[in-house]
Amino acid sequence: xxxxKVKEIIAKHANIDIDxxxxxxxxxxxxxxxSIDLFQVVMEIEEALNIKIDNDKLxxxxxxxxxxxxxNNV
Amino acid sequence: xxxxxIDASGGDNGEFEVIKAIVEYSKKYNDxxxxxxxxxxxxxxxxxxxxxxxxxxxISDAKDKIEMNDHPVISIRTKTxxxxxxxxxxxxxxxxxxxxxxxxxxxLVAIAQFILKPINGVDRPVLGAIVPTNNTxxxxxxxxxxxxxxxxxxxxxxxLANSYYKLMFNKDNPSIGLLSVGTEENKGNNLTLATYKLIxxxxxxxxxxxxxxxxxTRGICDxxxxxxxxGNVFLKTYEGTAKLxxxxxxxxxxSSIFTKIGGLIIKPALKNIxxxxxxxxxxxxxxxxxxxxxxxxxxxxxxxxxxxTISQVKTLINKNFIKTIxxxxxx
Numbered sequence: 007x008x009x010x011k012v013k014e015i016i017a018k019h020a021n022i023d024i025d026x027x028x029x030x031x032x033x034x035x036x037x038x039x040x041s042i043d044l045f046q047v048v049m050e051i052e053e054a055l056n057i058k059i060d061n062d063k064l065x066x067x068x069x070x071x072x073x074x075x076x077x078n079n080v
Numbered sequence: 081x082x083x084x085x086i087d088a089s090g091g092d093n094g095e096f097e098v099i100k101a102i103v104e105y106s107k108k109y110n111d112x113x114x115x116x117x118x119x120x121x122x123x124x125x126x127x128x129x130x131x132x133x134x135x136x137x138x139i140s141d142a143k144d145k146i147e148m149n150d151h152p153v154i155s156i157r158t159k160t161x162x163x164x165x166x167x168x169x170x171x172x173x174x175x176x177x178x179x180x181x182x183x184x185x186x187x188l189v190a191i192a193q194f195i196l197k198p199i200n201g202v203d204r205p206v207l208g209a210i211v212p213t214n215n216t217x218x219x220x221x222x223x224x225x226x227x228x229x230x231x232x233x234x235x236x237x238x239x240l241a242n243s244y245y246k247l248m249f250n251k252d253n254p255s256i257g258l259l260s261v262g263t264e265e266n267k268g269n270n271l272t273l274a275t276y277k278l279i280x281x282x283x284x285x286x287x288x289x290x291x292x293x294x295x296x297t298r299g300i301c302d303x304x305x306x307x308x309x310x311g312n313v314f315l316k317t318y319e320g321t322a323k324l325x326x327x328x329x330x331x332x333x334x335s336s337i338f339t340k341i342g343g344l345i346i347k348p349a350l351k352n353i354x355x356x357x358x359x360x361x362x363x364x365x366x367x368x369x370x371x372x373x374x375x376x377x378x379x380x381x382x383x384x385x386x387x388x389t390i391s392q393v394k395t396l397i398n399k400n401f402i403k404t405i406x407x408x409x410x411x
Contacts, residue, residue: 045153061154
C-alpha cells in the first residue's frame with residue numbers, strides 16, 4: 007500500500023506513467039529530477055503516509071528503490 | 081507600522097553590524113518595528129552598547145545556527161530553533177512583513193521552496209542579484225540558485241525580474257537580455273534556444289535578444305536572464321576581474337615615488353569608480369517568486385548594507401511587491 011503511494015508520488019513528479027517506473031530508476035539521470043524535486047517528493051511522501059524519513063537516509067536516496075527502502079525502514 | 085524581521089546571527093560579522101543598522105535607521109525614522117532573530121543574550125548585550133531610547137524592537141530568541149556548510153534542506157528540518165526557520169514561521173503567520181538575512185543562501189532558498197512555497201505559476205523561487213555596470217544597475221537572475229535549469233523556469237525568471245525591476249527602479253519597460261554565446265537568435269545551447277522563443281513570444285516583456293558576457297559590463301540590458309550555473313560563473317568572473325584590475329593598479333601606483341605621486345592625483349577618480357561599482361547601495365538580493373518577502377544580504381555584510389536593505393524592504397512593502405509579482409502571473 008505504502009509502496010504504491012510512494013510510486014504514485016514519484017511518477018507524478020517525474021511526469022511519467024506509474025507502470026513505467028523502474029525500481030532502479032535514478033532520480034537525476036533517469037527521471038530528470040534534481041535535489042529540490044527529490045526533497046519535494048520526500049516531503050509529499052511524509053505528508054501522505056504521516057511518517058518522518060530519517061535525515062541520514064534522506065540524503066542517500068538516489069533511486070526509486072532507495073526511496074521505498076527509506077519508507078519501509080521508518 | 082511595518083514589521084521587519086532581521087537575522088542577527090546569519091552574517092559573518094556578527095550581531096553588532098545588524099544592531100548598528102537598526103540603531104542608525106531608528107535615529108532617522110520611527111515607521112518600522114524590528115523583530116530581531118538570534119541569540120537573545122548576545123543581541124541584548126549588543127543593543128546595550130548603543131545609547132538610544134526609541135528603538136522599536138522585539139527579540140525572538142533563536143539559538144540554533146545554520147552554518148554555511150550545513151545541508152540546506154536537512155538544516156531547515158533539524159535546526160527548527162534557528163533564526164531562518166523561526167522567521168519563516170513568523171512570515172507564514174503574518175507576524176512580520178518581510179525578513180532580511182545574511183545567512184545560508186541554500187537554507188533561505190529551501191525555506192522559500194518548501195515552507196513559504198512558490199507563487200502560482202512559478203516552479204523555482206530564485207535570487208535576483210544587482211550587478212553594477214557602466215550604465216544602469218543590472219539585475220542578474222539566476223545568480224546561482226538552480227544550476228540545472230529548464231527553459232520554463234528561465235521564462236518565469238524574466239517575468240519575475242521584470243516586475244521587480246519596474247518596482248524597485250521606477251523604470252516602465254526594463255530591457256531584458258538572455259546570456260548566450262552570440263547575439264544571433266540561433267546562437268546558444270538547447271536551454272537558451274528554447275528560452276529565447278518563450279521570452280520573445282511575451283509581448284509585455286522588452287526582450288532585446290541574446291547578449292554576450294563581454295558587453296554586460298557596459299550595461300546593455302537592465303535584466304540578465306541565465307541559468308544558475310552560467311550566472312554564477314559570470315558573476316564571480318566579473319567580481320574577480322574587477323578585483324584584479326584594482327590590485328594591479330594599486331601595485332603599479334606603489335612601485336615608485338613618481339607613481340605614488342600620480343596615485344595621489346588620481347585617488348579621487350579611483351574612489352568615484354569604486355563608489356559607482358558598489359553594489360551595497362542597492363541593498364540585498366530578494367528571493368523572487370515566493371509568497372513572502374525575503375531579502376538575502378551578503379554573508380560579509382556590514383551595517384551599511386543592512387541599512388540599505390532595510391530601506392529597500394520598506395520600499396518593496398509600501399509598493400505591495402508580493403501582490404504585484406503575483407498579478408504578473410495571473411495575466
